[in-house]
Amino acid sequence: MAFISSGYDPKEPMKNRITDIGPKKFDEFYPPVIAKNKGKWLYHEILEPGILVHVAEGGDEVYTVRCGGARIMTTSLIREICEIAEKHCDGYLRFTTRNNIEFMVDDKSKVDALKKDLAGRKFAGGSFKFPIGGTGAGITNIVHTQGWIHCHTPATDASGTVKATMDEVFSDFQNMRLPAPLRISMACCLNMCGAVHCSDIAILGYHRKPPMLDHEYLDKLCEIPLAIAACPTGAIKPTKVDLPSGETVKSVAVNNERCMFCGNCYTMCPSLPLADKDGDGIVLMAGGKVSNRISEPKFSKVVVAFLPNEVPRWPQMTDTIKKMIEAYAADAKKYERLGEWAERIGWERFFEKCELPFTHHLIDDFRDPAYYTWRQSTQFKF
């Protein structure tokens, strides 16, 4: 294939260079009904799962059909989305903050055809292309990260765990039977490139083996002081190592007892890889939230310390998630988020009702704030 120049001249990078122009301005992309009624919306209603109407002061309405989707998306699929938007929505669409696709029409009469069109499209393998849902007191799309598709530090895959999970909870994507919205998030390492630290249920990839030491290359590829400084527990020290070749090189030593497998050293230094088939796997967290509704935002708590990477469908992980969801659905009150429920019934009951074992790993031992998670009271349930 022949090189096609964009016009860029590597010899004169500054020639005609355009920079700092930012994103497109939002209002270029507003559908007319949005542009006209912005700031004048009166109320909304969820007509059925995935279908919202917003009504404006003057009486204008906008109907939104929300569809799930894998956020890893080929241009072919985007073109198909465009085709649908052109057919039904005058060429406008949007994505939500959780990567659902929203098709909007300005009249109720246009909804049915759109719905039908969307619901009918499937991939060759049989899965939906555009499942409608993700609204109200149900489960919406999972925000997630790169996993084995693109990143260098994951302890699990992102797209795979998400697909496996969404398949399991799919009926709740298309139903609104839960006490409140339930938000699942996924991050493939504890850099947590998705707000899994504040999600109702969080899937987290985690390493469990301290870094390997690639002594031969360490000093060549890394700045040793940076690697040392990166370790939150001070587990890394400088050292000298005699290589089999007889050469003595500068390197580092890791105090494995002090390592909590965060991978921060590896972020700074490629000669400290952690990944390991047996060591890596899944941590499940639960009970976080972001909204300020009723209760203040909450961090998610670790409720399962480790599950292995059972590819391709992580059955133990999805089973555990299901168990939590069903216990929550059965027991929580209307409007009660998962974390609010756990706090009301007490975490001791949470483990009981979700049939999860409580292991020592779940007791915080990280620095001073750990103390605040222990129980300084005689109030507890038998």
Next chain:
Amino acid sequence: MAFISSGYDPKEPMKNRITDIGPKKFDEFYPPVIAKNKGKWLYHEILEPGILVHVAEGGDEVYTVRCGGARIMTTSLIREICEIAEKHCDGYLRFTTRNNIEFMVDDKSKVDALKKDLAGRKFAGGSFKFPIGGTGAGITNIVHTQGWIHCHTPATDASGTVKATMDEVFSDFQNMRLPAPLRISMACCLNMCGAVHCSDIAILGYHRKPPMLDHEYLDKLCEIPLAIAACPTGAIKPTKVDLPSGETVKSVAVNNERCMFCGNCYTMCPSLPLADKDGDGIVLMAGGKVSNRISEPKFSKVVVAFLPNEVPRWPQMTDTIKKMIEAYAADAKKYERLGEWAERIGWERFFEKCELPFTHHLIDDFRDPAYYTWRQSTQFKF
């Protein structure tokens, strides 16, 4: 005065030595009605402020008259207490965990004479010797510490601040008009030899100047490494100092910016005194509790960062305490402890209702847990 030997022979300290015999056994001191009904009490009632009746299974009753008292107490006063106990209570009495004196009688008919006797006794200066009260939803005796009477690290006096405060809140010692019990505690330095960290209202002596350095004696009187290790903020370093005499001695240097005046260095080393007339004074804390009733135990919070030592009656301190009590009395619900009230209305309202200024000092900046006291929510009141 002639030396009177107890029988102890300093030359043979081990001769006839009796050790490890512990305290007297409790049941030697039980009044008969207690000994008989121990473990069989059915219920109690507070008949009037300071007067309780406990009723046992078999119908036996014990009437308790509770009296306040300065816990610094001379043998003369103890003898007077004994005289009363002999007159009315068959020679038995007890002290409460907050240093009140309890006289118990086994029949209602004996109460009145006892009450009268107690209420009639006054000190030469006019104060009561045995004010009756301290029960129920009122203010009981203040637990406190040594202050300038005996300790080497106080930043204020204990007995003096307590007397000044109890005089101000005296009517609440003899009344039960508050929403719940209100416990005041006092500690003269942050060693906090009294549980002021969990009191409804706490009076705390606090230094505000870093230690002076008595270089000439430091190495002679202290173990420098211990002094250095004692500092929670790492503000102390070893150094060498040239004395005016020309002699060079080992000593320490204090990084004043990192000092938070805790006095822990002085505890380890007498050559690092902190006390200062202008620097020392009072911190007021509020909202702590110990009981597990309704809400879990709570730490007290710093609500006034500093008040000067206005001897002999600390008027600003007692005024502020009064303001808090009155705001609480007016606004809290029945059974609500001061801290529960503050949390329910929000601390922003607490400062408003108590007319206390909120200063930057009250925002936690001590280590990681400080974060958890900041507001991670949009929920607040204007």
Next chain:
Amino acid sequence: MMKHETPLLDQLESGPWPSFVSDLKAEAEKRAKNEENIEFQIPSDVVEDLLGVLELSFKDGTTHWKHGGIVGVFGYGGGVIGRYCDQPNAFPGVAHFHTMRVAQPGGKFYTTKYLKDLCDLWDLRGSGITNMHGSTGDIIFLGTTTPQLEEVFFELTHRMGQDLGGSGSNLRTPADCIGQARCEYACYDTQALCYDLTMEYQDELHRPAFPYKFKFKFDGCPNGCVASIARADMSFIGTWKDDIKIDQEAVAAYVGGEFPSNAGAHAGRDWGAFDIQKEVVDLCPTNCMKYEGGKLEINNRECVRCMHCINVMPRALKIGDDKGLSILVGAKAPILDGAQMGSLLVPFIKCEEPYDEIKEVIEKVWDWWMEEGKNRERLGELIKRQGFQKLLEMTEIDPDPRMVSEPRSNPYIFWKEEEVEGGWDRDINEFRKHHLR
């Protein structure tokens, strides 16, 4: 016929949820056929090799991407994440597989024209694989080779008038909720503020002058639909100061069952008839509501604007008129010291163009962080390290009890010398006159 067998991945084609494997496999086939005769500027088997390397990861349970390399476009400190495969011989199509972050528009509204232009560009010069969208909000172009980075950038800027987003120790691409564009709860125009600040701070977005990354996110109200309180060094969350507006007739309609509670969000189950006392009044976190004699009353002074009652009865209750926003600072993921949520710095600020007051806060925060922040220290960590009081001092914001959920419980106050009468210089010999050793 695919280049690599993918028996494990194939199992992710079944089930109802859209299968990325199916999507990728279709794309791989399309590229192999290349019916439109595109002159692919990167290996045409890039998608096949991506599937191949992913299958390998599924098999051996580890990633096969090397530690990120330093690539980028000239003059920008971010926008590109370098990525190389650690099995380039087996998967040459993804030997280079860099991502480019394309700054998304506010509210993530699009025209199909725009999206198709992006697709054309990416089919030609990249893998044809994207993330719609990355966790920060960018459109992610997933996978291209080093030589194509400048070409893509040139085309983006010249043909599409479109810039890259942030990465590295930069201001990251700011993101907002849909806000006033389609939400009745929005207390300010999230898109307008997001856009204005994005344009104002292009320099900070593209040229690192920061110790580490910095994120802005804009939530129109306390519901927090862009999760700013959890994921932004600076979160702008809409709120109001005056009273919630009550339409008593609409209240009656909710009570009478004419309007569905919470706009129908709970329709998937029979929760019984709507009970305003139980579902609204009793759940108000401050108990500041009353429903008596068919009338709903709110003691607005005690309301903490949690949104619950409004969410339950959107046709009856409306946010107030004196609108603005709260600024919270310091949210971040767990590395290094544990996760943080945003801490309230500015309880209320008006949100009016040209947003000077807001920018003043931002710039004071940045000045401090740039001065004092250590390498790789997020704002939240700096605040923890130097203290919230220091933040107030540097931003010249007055302390306010609203900033704390409770006052400190330790008395460890770092008094400053100038706050204490007589200062700190004392003469030990003078002291010893009154206090013998």
Next chain:
Amino acid sequence: MMKHETPLLDQLESGPWPSFVSDLKAEAEKRAKNEENIEFQIPSDVVEDLLGVLELSFKDGTTHWKHGGIVGVFGYGGGVIGRYCDQPNAFPGVAHFHTMRVAQPGGKFYTTKYLKDLCDLWDLRGSGITNMHGSTGDIIFLGTTTPQLEEVFFELTHRMGQDLGGSGSNLRTPADCIGQARCEYACYDTQALCYDLTMEYQDELHRPAFPYKFKFKFDGCPNGCVASIARADMSFIGTWKDDIKIDQEAVAAYVGGEFPSNAGAHAGRDWGAFDIQKEVVDLCPTNCMKYEGGKLEINNRECVRCMHCINVMPRALKIGDDKGLSILVGAKAPILDGAQMGSLLVPFIKCEEPYDEIKEVIEKVWDWWMEEGKNRERLGELIKRQGFQKLLEMTEIDPDPRMVSEPRSNPYIFWKEEEVEGGWDRDINEFRKHHLR
């Protein structure tokens, strides 16, 4: 006529609350007169000089006591606090002013005989000033000279059968609430357990083998009248496992106003008629109560035994029959890392003589702390430093969700090598075969 003028202190004689100044002044006078011709073994002006030095402190706003000296009785590591005045020339009567801690009896019940014997001893050999009682619970003999320490100790042990209490890096004098002696809420015999452990651990009380001080306190129920959760390295707090016993007739009597709510504790104000729904049912922290059709019901499985309902209606509700105690560990004052309250280690343990199970917990905790505790490190600080998990490991107690108020929110788990398949030894060269650099 007093030896020293005390114009400031004199102002503390007025007011209703018992004046310690009046008490001390009377004592000073009495000693000066010495009508009983006691052969005071320490300066007879000790009380006057105490008033004098205190007045001086009031005047100059600082203490006049030197840093504690190391004095004590032979063979004991504690029980005496050495104290010297820093103005011995002006106040020779208190030049030495050591305190002795006399171990108080459980429940602080006394006979007058015993107290008077103490007074006789202390008038002769000490200042005649006491604290009834110290914060830990001891009877404090406040002020004597060094030579009198052994004399007092000898008389205490030989004549009174009474020992000193703790100080220094020892087990401190254990203290209890009045408990079953006069309280219907007591779930175990606090005095019996307190005494038994005190006697069992006399060695630990008197001879330091500990890194620092250690405190036991015994609360009969969750009301916490001896504040053990705030002030004891090990708190023993009574509780029960089965159901709260309800006497429905008595409930009706409360509802009818025949019995005063909370045993009359709120009688100082008119709070209106007793409202069982508002005052009991609605305030239950777990909402596990119901009052319907004149019947009170408790869902005991959800009760957290907070005591509220029982406190409000002591004649109607009684603690359960399956009684025992919870053990909490680590409470302490703020030095060094901030205050701690006790953290729940043993949710429930039976409290039966000879208390072997309880002693096993204590001794395992001590073994760990003596092994690992640093100089001046309280148990609570050790738990923080090495982790609650370590505490469980060392005490061989199984983890239980009751031990936490919530699970950790960080995933920073220190896995042990033996917990992870394949261990930690890995061959980088083998790894590099599959993952090129």
